[in-house]
Amino acid sequence: MSIAKQVILTRIRDALARSPQITYESCPREYRRASALDVRSRIELFEDRLRDYGSRVYHCSSDQIADSIALAMRNAGKTALVIPDGFPRTWLPDECTFTLDNGLSYQALDGAEGVLTGCAAAIAETGTIVLRHSGADGRRALTLLPDYHLCVVRQSQIVASVPEGIQAATEFATSPITTISGPSATSDIEMTRVKGVHGPRTLDVIITEP
């Protein structure tokens, strides 16, 4: 054990010598941990929050995903996007170009028009997308360097509240996780909100059944 560690732990023990124990179980948990919202209301709330952030939101059934992607790209003025290895090929529209991220350099990602991914979960109350950085979510750099992010969210992935989102993420707690709530932003200059500092300036979302 390092000397510093020994000293610090001894100091903590001394500091607490006369203090009674407080158990984890005794911590109150009276806040809302689950919500009563049904699927419809969850989707509506999620969409509401996303629009608040300035995102374009599209809805489609499971067999129209390719069409929705094509429409979203057209509206955003994009012709080519990078996709992660685990992105379902059947969702890709023929008329657009897609580049597979098989370890592209940061420079290549930086120069890309945008990126198309799935996600691991979504939280309605805060308009949050949760990425677990595997499969259709892609590695961390992928959704960071390009200026445009289009994300496909399945209805069944949308939970109502933050506690439910964290509970969902507990399943993959030790994978790298990024939560995204709207495009990157700063209010550091006179508290004026400026959209798009270092992350993607535009985040659009396709919500698909089921």
Place this chain on the structure above:
Amino acid sequence: MSIRVGEAAEAPEFPTAAKRLIQDSQIRRNVRHATDVIRGKRNRVVAELDDWEQLRASAHAIKEHTLRNLVRYLEQFEAACTNAGGEVHWAQDADEANQTIVGLIQAEKKSEVIKVKTMTSDEIGLNTALEAAGIIPSETDLADLIVQLGRDQPSHIVVPALHRNRAEIRQIFRREMNLPALSDDPEELAAAARAYLREKFLRVDIAISGANFVIAETGTVCVVESEGNGRMCLSLPQVLITLIGIEKIIPRFEDLEVFLQLLPRSATGERMNPYNSIWTGVSPGDGPQRFHVVLLDNGRTQVLADEVGRQTLDCIRCGACLNACPVYQQTGGHAYGSVYAGPIGAILTPQLQSMQHSQTLPYASSLCGACYEVCPAKINIPEVLLHLRSKVVENRDAPVYERVAMKIAALALKNADRLSAAQSVGRIAQKPFERDGVIANLPGFLRGWTAVRDLKPIPKQSFRQWWAERDQSK
């Protein structure tokens, strides 16, 4: 042992610094504007949650539980983080942490690092130590960049450059980024920072971060941010060094469900901040491949030893108490002479330094209680302030400090709203001491006052309230 809190040991005492700053009307205007805006946003999003008080109660309890079991949780974190490919280092004080970090960077043979906002690194004076070792640190948070390029000091723990307006920022960027045509439009200023930093993000191969929460159970670290500079630093470089105060630990992953609701709403008035990065050790092929954690004491164990003062370590650095504080609003952050300003700074800075420096800081408050009311971790800041005042008085001759307290009270009492806020807190604070309509025993240094005389409690209703109600009932 050399416990250091930025330059706090050498800084002028609060009343001296405050006097000068109060005369700077530009800074006062900037601070006032910024704190008003954040407070308004915070109040709106906090009002949306009907379980806000329950969340605060949980946060407070979880933090208190964690502190009582700190040895167990730190060891659990170390084991889990190591198991996931991280390497954990321990540092007793600022110098030891700086030496460790400089050593790690030198072992990588690097001379440049990118940094994500970390108050803890300002606390230990890391940038100065890096520069002394020939290593160039680049701050990447926009506000930190403004502070660094302006050779300035942070004045707020969440919005460090809040004392600067757009014209001043333009001037700094024009000079330092060599952009003579830059306008003062915030969009354009942010775009300039984006271009200036992008090159560094893509090139510099080693990053330094702090952490908002570290999870004992899983060895996981969480960084909360808005701009994406955090994600850049945490995912692009090959090497990551994360500096963590030992009080940042929480027991379980699911505890994030409490803190990730409280922090963004309290700090920036958002339902959720744009990005949270949550990672555990090293992930092959994704993100930094060498990950070091430096666990820092630097006076925290001494704070822990004080039964009243230890709640200071529950702080999640949201800045809400600064925005709510009538004294901070008047003076801005620089008066506190520390990287930690406002009410939290007034209790944290002197305690970290074993009450040997910054002894006027516990007087930098009118005890109006606004800080306690907004604190998401439910830290009873007025209680700690009073407790620390009594400690100061034990050490030193009191009258000087009483005079300081009076001056600061005057700041608060000049305005009717603040007076009534102070009274309502006083009414609650006096409850435990009230017996048969008089206050006969006050704690701490106030004991001297009540030892020989009884005090009339603050009446349930002030004259102003009575007058207003009388008008209404007519």
